[in-house]
Amino acid sequence: MKPDKFNGAGSVESFLAQFDICSSYNSWNDGDKAAHLKCCLTGVAGQLLWDTGRPDELTYTELREKLCRRFGSDDQQETFQAELRARRRRRGETLAGLYQDVRRLMTLAYPGEGMSSLCEQIANDYFIASLGNRDLELKIREREPRDLESAFKHAVRLEAYNKVVVDDNSDQYNGKGNRSKRDDGLSRKVEQLERKVGQATTQQPAVRPAEIPVPEAQSTVQDSAVSELKDTMAKLSRQNDELSKKVKRLRVLEEQRNGASSQCLPYLLLHPHRSTFLLQSSHHLVVLHPSATTAAASDI
Numbered sequence: 001m002k003p004d005k006f007n008g009a010g011s012v013e014s015f016l017a018q019f020d021i022c023s024s025y026n027s028w029n030d031g032d033k034a035a036h037l038k039c040c041l042t043g044v045a046g047q048l049l050w051d052t053g054r055p056d057e058l059t060y061t062e063l064r065e066k067l068c069r070r071f072g073s074d075d076q077q078e079t080f081q082a083e084l085r086a087r088r089r090r091r092g093e094t095l096a097g098l099y100q101d102v103r104r105l106m107t108l109a110y111p112g113e114g115m116s117s118l119c120e121q122i123a124n125d126y127f128i129a130s131l132g133n134r135d136l137e138l139k140i141r142e143r144e145p146r147d148l149e150s151a152f153k154h155a156v157r158l159e160a161y162n163k164v165v166v167d168d169n170s171d172q173y174n175g176k177g178n179r180s181k182r183d184d185g186l187s188r189k190v191e192q193l194e195r196k197v198g199q200a201t202t203q204q205p206a207v208r209p210a211e212i213p214v215p216e217a218q219s220t221v222q223d224s225a226v227s228e229l230k231d232t233m234a235k236l237s238r239q240n241d242e243l244s245k246k247v248k249r250l251r252v253l254e255e256q257r258n259g260a261s262s263q264c265l266p267y268l269l270l271h272p273h274r275s276t277f278l279l280q281s282s283h284h285l286v287v288l289h290p291s292a293t294t295a296a297a298s299d300i
Contacts, residue, residue, distance in 0.1 A: 007043035034060035080109035
């Protein structure tokens with residue numbers, strides 16, 4: 001069993017814990033531990049071997065203490081606590097990745113107390129606050145999770161439910177959009193047909209069917225429109241004839257009435273050679289002298 005390499009980027013506590021497991025399994029003594037630990041250090045962590053100027057004389061205990069002082073969390077607890085408070089979920093980051101990072105920061109910020117009930121409650125609050133989603137945070141807090149593990153499970157479940165609902169709504173919206181597009185296409189086709197029918201109706205008297213060939217469906221529409229137009233013109237012609245007959249009858253009646261009134265009324269005639277008046281009616285002619293005109297006029 002071989003331990004992993006350490007370059008100073010990860011957690012030195014985790015590396016040393018794995019190294020202790022390997023050394024115990026392989027039954028290494030202090031000299032073996034020192035040799036294997038020196039070979040596991042790379043990068044920035046490997047500089048520790050040259051800082052002392054005597055890398056061959058470093059014992060396992062001395063090298064372990066240097067690693068803990070340089071990369072450990074004993075003197076950096078406040079730094080990790082501040083990083084834990086400012087931790088927020090990055091764009092595209094999974095809930096599992098966020099959960100693991102919060103757990104790591106809790107271990108570094110509170111060494112030796114990571115599994116206590118108080119630290120679990122603190123980790124729970126930091127994890128919920130780091131989600132960066134107000135609605136999701138409120139829903140998780142309503143379920144009152146006891147520790148970080150239960151808060152993580154609630155977050156995964158609620159996010160999955162939210163994703164399903166959003167996908168269903170998007171599918172329904174797309175379906176409505178496609179249906180409205182189809183309706184718009186049908187309405188445009190209907191409008192185009194109506195315009196064609198109107199154009200055929202207006203152009204039919206001027207264009208002969210033998211000159212311009214038209215499709216069968218359009219020819220049928222034009223024939224029906226022309227037949228309707230002919231029926232309307234025939235109906236208007238009949239109505240015009242009836243009105244003309246009525247006007248003729250009214251004129252005849254008017255003439256008869258005027259002729260009857262002229263025959264019944266008497267009128268006066270002045271004789272051209274005599275100073276007398278002639279009172280003429282329909283049946284009598286009366287001769288009046290000038291002295292009697294006044295009386296005759298008053299009687300009339």
